[in-house]
Amino acid sequence: MKWLTTKNNKPVNLKDIPLLEFKSFRGQIIKHVKSGMRPVLFFAEKRAETHVLFIVLADDDNSGLYISSGDLGSKMQYQSISMEIPGFWNFENEIHEESGIIPEGHPWPRPVRFSSGNTIQTRMEQYPFFKMQGEEVHEVAVGPIHAGIIEPGHFRFMCQGENVHHLEIQLGYQHRGVEKLILKNNLKFPVHLAESIAGDSVIAHCTAYAQAMEALAGVEISRRAQAIRAIALEMERAGIHIGDLAAIANDVAYLLGNAVFGATRTLVINSLLTICGSRFGRGLIRAGGVAFDITDELKTEIKQTLTKVLADVERMGNEMFSSASVLSRLEETGIVNKEKAMEIGLVGLPARASGISLDVRSDHPFGIYRYYPVHKVTMDSGDVFARSYLRFVEIKKAIKFITEQLDNLPAAGSLITPVKKLQENKFVVSMTEGWRGETAHAVITGHAGSLTKYRIKDPSFHNWLGLAQAVRNNGISDFPLCNKSFNLSYCGHDL
Amino acid sequence: MINVLKVRKSQGYQAIPDIRAAKIRKPFRGLPVIGKESCKKCSGCLSVCPAMAISTDPLSIDMGKCIFCGDCETACPEKVITFTQFHKISTDDRNKLIIRKGTTADSFYSSAISVRKEINRLFGKSLKLRLVSAGGCNGCEWELNASGNVNFDMGRFGIDIVASPRHADGIIITGPVTKNMAAALDDAYHSTPDPKVVILAGSCAISAGIFQDSLEINRSFLDKYHIDLYIPGCPVHPLTVINGLLDFLRK
Numbered sequence: 001m002k003w004l005t006t007k008n009n010k011p012v013n014l015k016d017i018p019l020l021e022f023k024s025f026r027g028q029i030i031k032h033v034k035s036g037m038r039p040v041l042f043f044a045e046k047r048a049e050t051h052v053l054f055i056v057l058a059d060d061d062n063s064g065l066y067i068s069s070g071d072l073g074s075k076m077q078y079q080s081i082s083m084e085i086p087g088f089w090n091f092e093n094e095i096h097e098e099s100g101i102i103p104e105g106h107p108w109p110r111p112v113r114f115s116s117g118n119t120i121q122t123r124m125e126q127y128p129f130f131k132m133q134g135e136e137v138h139e140v141a142v143g144p145i146h147a148g149i150i151e152p153g154h155f156r157f158m159c160q161g162e163n164v165h166h167l168e169i170q171l172g173y174q175h176r177g178v179e180k181l182i183l184k185n186n187l188k189f190p191v192h193l194a195e196s197i198a199g200d201s202v203i204a205h206c207t208a209y210a211q212a213m214e215a216l217a218g219v220e221i222s223r224r225a226q227a228i229r230a231i232a233l234e235m236e237r238a239g240i241h242i243g244d245l246a247a248i249a250n251d252v253a254y255l256l257g258n259a260v261f262g263a264t265r266t267l268v269i270n271s272l273l274t275i276c277g278s279r280f281g282r283g284l285i286r287a288g289g290v291a292f293d294i295t296d297e298l299k300t301e302i303k304q305t306l307t308k309v310l311a312d313v314e315r316m317g318n319e320m321f322s323s324a325s326v327l328s329r330l331e332e333t334g335i336v337n338k339e340k341a342m343e344i345g346l347v348g349l350p351a352r353a354s355g356i357s358l359d360v361r362s363d364h365p366f367g368i369y370r371y372y373p374v375h376k377v378t379m380d381s382g383d384v385f386a387r388s389y390l391r392f393v394e395i396k397k398a399i400k401f402i403t404e405q406l407d408n409l410p411a412a413g414s415l416i417t418p419v420k421k422l423q424e425n426k427f428v429v430s431m432t433e434g435w436r437g438e439t440a441h442a443v444i445t446g447h448a449g450s451l452t453k454y455r456i457k458d459p460s461f462h463n464w465l466g467l468a469q470a471v472r473n474n475g476i477s478d479f480p481l482c483n484k485s486f487n488l489s490y491c492g493h494d495l
Numbered sequence: 496m497i498n499v500l501k502v503r504k505s506q507g508y509q510a511i512p513d514i515r516a517a518k519i520r521k522p523f524r525g526l527p528v529i530g531k532e533s534c535k536k537c538s539g540c541l542s543v544c545p546a547m548a549i550s551t552d553p554l555s556i557d558m559g560k561c562i563f564c565g566d567c568e569t570a571c572p573e574k575v576i577t578f579t580q581f582h583k584i585s586t587d588d589r590n591k592l593i594i595r596k597g598t599t600a601d602s603f604y605s606s607a608i609s610v611r612k613e614i615n616r617l618f619g620k621s622l623k624l625r626l627v628s629a630g631g632c633n634g635c636e637w638e639l640n641a642s643g644n645v646n647f648d649m650g651r652f653g654i655d656i657v658a659s660p661r662h663a664d665g666i667i668i669t670g671p672v673t674k675n676m677a678a679a680l681d682d683a684y685h686s687t688p689d690p691k692v693v694i695l696a697g698s699c700a701i702s703a704g705i706f707q708d709s710l711e712i713n714r715s716f717l718d719k720y721h722i723d724l725y726i727p728g729c730p731v732h733p734l735t736v737i738n739g740l741l742d743f744l745r746k
Contacts, residue, residue, distance in 0.1 A: 114675050116710060124675055144679045147658035149640045151628045152676055173675045176630050177711040184708060185545075192545040192564060192705050199634025199730060243637070246644075256499060262644040263509045277522035280634055280730065283564050291569075292522065315505060319498050491632050 002028050003066045005059075008364035009215045011428035014444065018068050019052065022078055025070025030084050032057055037066065038358075039345065040429065041442050042091035043455050044099045049074055051101055056429050056442065060363040065429055077102040087345030090461055096120060113494045114172040117180060127170045132158040137165075140476060144173045151490035155479075162475045167468045174494035182454045190454075195282050197456055198492035202278075203229070203236045204434025205456070205492075206285040208441040211366060212430035213287035216422040216445060223410035225289035226368040231405050232272065232281050232290075234398040237435040239268040240487075241391040241398070242313060247484045248388050249320060252329040260316045267309050271302050289416035299406050310399045317392045330385035334470035334482035337382050346466045348437015348459045350486055353390045354382035360433035368405065384470075384478075387485040394435075422449035436460060436489060458492030509645045515741070517734055524563040524578035525735075526603060527556045529596045534575045540567035545705050546698065558584060559592040559701035562729035583607070585726045585739025592701070592725060608742045614723075615745045617690060618664055621653040622744060624694065625663035627683045630712065631670030634730030635697040639667070642733040649737050654744075660684075665692030665723070671703035677713040684720065692723040694740075696731045704729065 002020060006012050020028065033039060037057040045052050050073050057066040072078060080103035082089040092103040094112045100119035103109075111122040132139075137160055144152035154170040178197055182190045194209035195202045207229055214221060242265040249257025269279040276284035276292045284290055294302070320326055336346065341354035351358045360366070361374040377393050379386040422445050431440045437459030444453035467486045471479050511517050519525065534554050541549050544567055548560035554575065556567075567576050581600040586592060586607040594603070628636050639656060642649045649655070657663050660683045672680060684693070695717075698704035703712055726739045 116674060124678075144676065145625075145627055145660075145683055149626050149628075149636050149643075149656055151631060151633055151636060152679065173673065173679070174628075174630050174670070175673055175675055175711050176671060176706050177709045181706070181709055188545075192562060196632045196634075196705060199632030200637055202634075256503060259509070259645045260502060260506055262641075263506065263646055266641070266644065266646045273523060274520065277524050277565065278563075279638075279732070282562075282634075282729065283524075312505070315502055319502055489633065491630070 003068045006065050006067060006429075007063055008065065008360070008366055008431050009211050009428065011215050011423065011426040012067065014425040014427050017054070017427060020068060020070050022070045022072055025053070025068065026079065026081060028068060029055055029057070029081060032066065033085050039087055039091065040065070040431070040438070040440050041455060041457055042088060042095070043442075044095045044101055045444070045453060046099060051099060053095070058364065060358060063364050065364070067427065072101065076100060077104050079104050080106040082106055082108070086343050087462070090465070112172065113175045115175050115177065117177065124172065129156055129168055130158065130166060132165060134160070136161050153490050157476055157479070159476055162477070164471045164474055164476050164479070167471045167479075169464050169468055171464070171490060171493050174491040176491070176495070178495045179454050179456060183451055191286060197495065198458055198489040199280060200240055201236065201434045201436060201439065201458070201489065201492065203232045203281045203285060204432050204436070204439045205441075205458075207233060207367070208430045208432045208439050210285050210287045211432070212428050212441050212443045213419050213422070215428045215430065216426055216443060216449070217419040218423065219288055219417050219419050221289045221417055222413045222415065223368070224413055225415050227405050227409055228290045228292075228294060229285060230368040231294070231402050232275070232284055233432065233434070234402045235268055235272050236281060238309070238395045238398040238402070239265055239272070240435045241395045242268060244391055244484060244487050245317070245388065247487070248330075248384070248481065249326075251481045251484050252326055254320060254323065254326050257316060257320045257326075260312065264309055264312045264316070267305050271305050274298060274301065286416060287419040289414070291416065293412070293415055294406070294409065299409065303403055303406055306399050306403060310396065313392070313395055321389060321392065327385065329481065330388055331381075331383060333384040333478050334474055334485060335381070335383045336466050336470050338380070340469055341382065341466065344465045344469065345462045347462050348433070349390055349394065349435070350387055350463055350466050351437065352376065352378045353386035355380040358438070360431045360438050364431055366430075366432060372401070372404070374401070384481055384485040424449045434459065436487070436492075437463065456495055458489050460488040460493045463488050464493060510648045510651070511646060514647070514734070514737055519580050519582050519732060519734060521580060523580050523582070523732070524565050526581040526584050526600055527558070527561065527576055527578050527594055528598060529554055529556070529594065530575050530577060532573045532575050535573055537572065539570040539572065540576060543567055543570045546702070547707060553596060556594045557592055557702070558594060558727040559589060559725060560698060560704060560707070561727065562698050562704055582732055582735045583738045583742070584728075584735060585724060585742065587724055587743065589722070589725060592727060608724075610745060614692070614743065618692070619744050622665070622740065623655050623657045623663050624665055624667045625660040625683060625687060626656050627666050627668050627680050629668060629670040629676035629680050630673035630706070631697065631699060635669040635699070635728070638730045638733055639669070639696065639736065642736045647733040647737060649740070652737070652741060654737070654740050660686040661688070663687050663691070665694060667694040667696055668700045669696050671699040671706040671709065671712045672714050672716060674711055674713040677716060680716050684716070693720055694724040694726065695722055696726045696728075696736065698727060698729045701725050701727060
């Protein structure tokens with residue numbers, strides 16, 4: 001047996017995961033990815049004198065997850081997989097930086113997050129940027145501190161005149177050591193850390209965390225708790241997407257859009273506050289369920305608010321997306337075609353905007369989405385317009401989903417089932433579809449159910465390269481617009 | 496064009512008319528208070544606090560560390576700790592963030608920010624700040640952004656977050672200050688012309704919050720310079736930000 005198959009949130013015994021001789025492991029990965037599977041996670045685990053590499057592949061058409069591992073023995077190098085499948089580039093850089101293992105022939109070795117806990121230490125100022133030489137060639141360096149109210153990261157544009165030839169993105173400034181802290185605290189406080197992996201994706205990350213814990217403890221949460229989680233996840237999606245449309249409108253100097261979407265977003269996130277006391281959903285999701293209920297009174301109020309939100313979004317969106325001056329800025333700007341998107345391994349909304357039909361909610365359904373399937377919507381043009389318009393579509397779908405869930409809220413029951421002891425020597429992958437895309441947490445437990453590995457993957461881990469590809473051959477002045485159309489997470493990547 | 500006007504008309508006036516009187520509804524968690532009920536010293540609150548914000552003997556809560564998760568309120572069998580909806584919790588003195596028995600919204604607020612004539616004279620009419628996110632999770636960043644939107648409209652008071660430290664009267668910091676941002680934070684501070692203020696927004700910036708144990712942070716910057724204003728929250732609420740700044744400027 002070369003692979004162990006499982007599903008989202010379904011734990012497996014650690015000892016049942018096949019441990020292959022490395023050459024065959026590598027061959028298996030390449031074969032399966034070339035036949036249509038997709039890498040979800042790839043990481044190294046140190047065992048006494050050896051290293052074991054774990055791979056999780058997704059079979060999106062059949063809701064399957066394929067897990068396997070390869071034994072490196074005492075060797076500290078292997079033939080890079082990125083040579084064959086470019087989507088592995090960041091995983092392999094991460095493995096190299098953390099453990100010192102060298103993926104030989106890696107086409108693009110780069111530091112990922114400059115952690116002081118890494119085996120390979122690189123100074124931030126020694127980042128190996130590409131160099132470009134020639135007439136009219138120049139570099140533009142931006143950051144780490146940006147002009148807007150956003151997180152830090154360094155962008156270096158290699159330009160020919162106004163045209164961006166290549167953009168290199170150096171991250172790591174936000175590295176806080178979240179994974180290590182989770183292991184350090186073990187079962188005590190990870191929920192609060194999970195809420196802070198990316199403060200704009202509280203529900204997405206926290207749900208992934210909670211689901212993993214519940215799966216490992218063998219706890220099935222109540223239907224009502226599942227529905228409340230999904231309501232919050234869709235509110236997060238609607239809220240941020242509306243905020244993003246405001247930002248996109250601002251970047252094309254369409255100020256009415258900026259003002260109206262900005263105000264509409266307030267209504268959505270204030271509704272989240274009425275449920276749990278935080279505009280970002282902090283405090284709501286707990287391992288074993290949710291900490292707050294939605295009363296009938298609150299239900300009516302939220303539905304009223306969302307009816308107004310939907311009307312406002314539709315009115316403003318229809319106007320904005322039919323304005324010639326807006327469309328001329330959005331269309332054919334920052335294109336990532338389907339082929340390129342597949343090669344990079346884009347996930348989430350940017351993938352769907354490039355014609356890739358990927359959505360964890362329907363491919364690997366979790367929680368209430370198992371009973372209320374979400375239909376995937378894709379667009380083909382892969383440009384800023386597609387990423388913006390898809391947001392508009394997803395906002396409307398999210399609000400309809402919330403309304404439907406509120407109308408069908410399962411009868412009041414236990415909201416939270418305590419998660420006590422985790423099963424020992426297990427491996428689980430928990431995925432959610434946040435507004436940015438596939439959010440995956442992998443957890444390994446050891447003796448007495450203690451956490452021995454906590455691996456987090458924010459969708460930004462894949463998608464930053466998508467942004468770098470999108471700006472190629474675009475005017476540098478369109479960078480902010482491309483950037484907003486992706487709106488990626490710095491801290492979700494840096495952890 | 497007519498549709499644009501229709502959209503505009505449908506929106507009406509969006510700004511909160513009286514930002515000083517605005518309230519935040521339940522179950523928002525603002526100022527925590529310690530009630531008269533006697534604490535049985537079960538240490539239930541201590542064991543659930545993720546930010547080491549609680550001390551016992553006598554019981555106190557440090558709002559600089561607190562992430563307002565409310566877990567201590569749930570854990571306390573005697574209901575000694577309660578989170579109120581009071582959101583005007585900014586102060587200019589780190590020690591005042593420590594809430595003790597008997598602290599009420601009024602007693603906290605009346606002495607939270609002391610008058611500094613030079614602040615009013617220099618920045619009373621206009622305060623431009625540069626944000627430095629140094630490990631912030633994007634929660635406080637979104638809220639600082641929201642402080643300037645059409646609802647909260649901080650700009651009407653002459654307070655803005657500007658694009659460059661060169662344009663700024665001070666810096667506002669979010670996040671626990673990661674090692675990897677320490678140098679850039681220092682650069683931003685030195686690029687801001689004097690006289691300048693330093694403001695900390697959010698539990699992470701004030702105390703490193705839930706990242707106090709992280710090996711990846713470097714807070715030496717904060718020991719070097721005077722901090723003019725602390726704005727607690729996780730993340731900071733726009734009304735806390737704006738009211739804190741207005742009190743600081745004595746507007």
